[in-house]
Amino acid sequence: MxxxxxxxxxxxxxxxxxxxxxxxxxxxxxxxxxxxxxxxxxxxxxxxxxxxxxxxxxxxxxxxxxxxxxxxxxxxxxxxxxxxxxxxxxxxxxxxxxxxxxxxxxxxxxxxxxxxxxxxxxxxxxxxxxxYVVFAVKAGNPAGITSLETACGTRISVMAGGSAERVITRAAEDCEKNGQPKLVVQSFTDQPTSILAVRSGRADAFFSSQAPLSYFVQQSNGELELAGVGQSNGFDDLxxxxxxxxxxxxxxxxxxxxxxxxxxxxxxxxxxxxxxxxxxxxxxxxxxxx
Structure with a gap:
């Protein structure tokens, strides 16, 4: 893969x-x-x-x-x-x-x-x-992620050290504070490893910039799709x-x-x-x- x-x-x-x-x-x-x-x-x-x-x-x-x-x-x-x-x-x-x-x-x-x-x-x-920051998910979006607010109870891969990691980590803390299902954050050093986690089923989504995620989706032969498009997902103008x-x-x-x-x-x-x-x-x- x-x-x-x-x-x-x-x-x-x-x-x-x-x-x-x-x-x-x-x-x-x-x-x-x-x-x-x-x-x-x-x-x-x-x-x-x-x-x-x-x-x-x-x-x-x-x-x-x-x-x-x-x-x-x-x-x-x-x-x-x-x-x-x-x-x-x-x-x-x-x-x-x-x-x-x-x-x-x-x-x-x-x-x-x-x-x-x-x-x-x-x-x-x-x-x-x-x-813009969105999610790459498996086709059909089995975890039902439509925005950052719906990510509790899922496993999200993200690039380490970036702004997306900070936002998704904050979201995980909010899930715990509000008594919602745990959001598991998986941090990786690069994009290919992060997207591979989704393709292999180890993560439910990859949270990152829309441009590279669009690229990976286009190259996935229908295996992946974007989710959370058009939502702020924790960011203002980026x-x-x-x-x-x-x-x-x-x-x-x-x-x-x-x-x-x-x-x-x-x-x-x-x-x-x-x-x-x-x-x-x-x-x-x-x-x-x-």
Whole structure:
């Protein structure tokens, strides 16, 4: 079952690369003014290091040593207009990414990573995605999950260290406090392992961002479906984006780069290519999360 999932991932990744070569837009070129705004260390080195989780499709899809997906395509486009190479490094889980950025081992994470007020205390977020959090369940939704409020008495898988884990853990505490059946939270380090728990019957649902869950559902040959769509599920407006150190001058440069990609149509083309047209953010910004 796990090999089938990764085979499907590889197939979409290859398709994405092929589509990337069929762009009808004019090729991108270095924007000298934006390049000159980069911190000197990046201009001198001619490169930056972006850290990823390697398993956040359709944004991040790691195939061997190569990163594919919407974030990889956006990274390539930013590299063209900034005039520096963007190299990719993979670590396990969000905490390792944020710690690595704060320690200076990595320059940024293109993400997208959830932008929340609490996280803005340590990092700045360059938001380029609007997201929703829902459930992936087995076809027919046997546990009857229709929203966060109906999750008591179920087993929910979730990615460790993320905002969804905090929300579902709070929901589990509410279930216990209100004398309702126990909500069991199962935390995993990546998306494929989390979704595998549902497919294998060890969990009733995977609680996560709608975009990657839509991808997994599409690749499941009818085995999975989405639940809780259109519900708040414990979240207000949810913005996601790139992560840099707090106060880093790199943040405004990345923001202007994304705006240029929007003006040229490349941002819209990349998002649509990966089925993310409903997640496009018309006005990217820094620290939009409230």
């Amino acid at each position: 796990k090999s089938t999932l990764f085979a499907a991932t590889a197939l979409l990744a290859v398709s994405g690369v092929a589509l990337a070569q069929q762009s009808n837009l004019p090729p991108l070129s270095k924007n000298q003014a934006l390049h000159d705004q980069l911190p000197e260390k990046f201009r001198t080195a001619g490169k930056m290091i972006s850290v990823n989780n390697g398993s956040f499709p359709p944004y991040e899809i790691l195939e061997g040593q190569k990163l594919n997906g919407a974030s990889a395509d956006l990274s390539d486009a930013l590299s063209e207009i900034l005039g520096v190479k963007i190299e990719h490094s993979t670590v396990g889980g969000l905490p390792a990414r944020l710690t690595g950025i704060d320690a200076g081992r990595f320059d940024f994470a293109l993400g997208p990573v959830g932008d929340f007020k609490s996280r803005q205390e340590a990092n700045d977020f360059v938001d380029w995605v609007k997201e 913005f996601q984006g790139a992560v840099v150190q707090k106060g880093s001058p790199l943040g405004p440069v990345l923001l202007e780069g994304i705006k240029l990609l929007q003006e040229s149509g490349h941002y819209q083309e990349i998002m649509t290519r990966w089925g993310l047209e409903n997640n496009m953010l018309l006005e990217p910004g820094i620290n939009l999360g409230k």
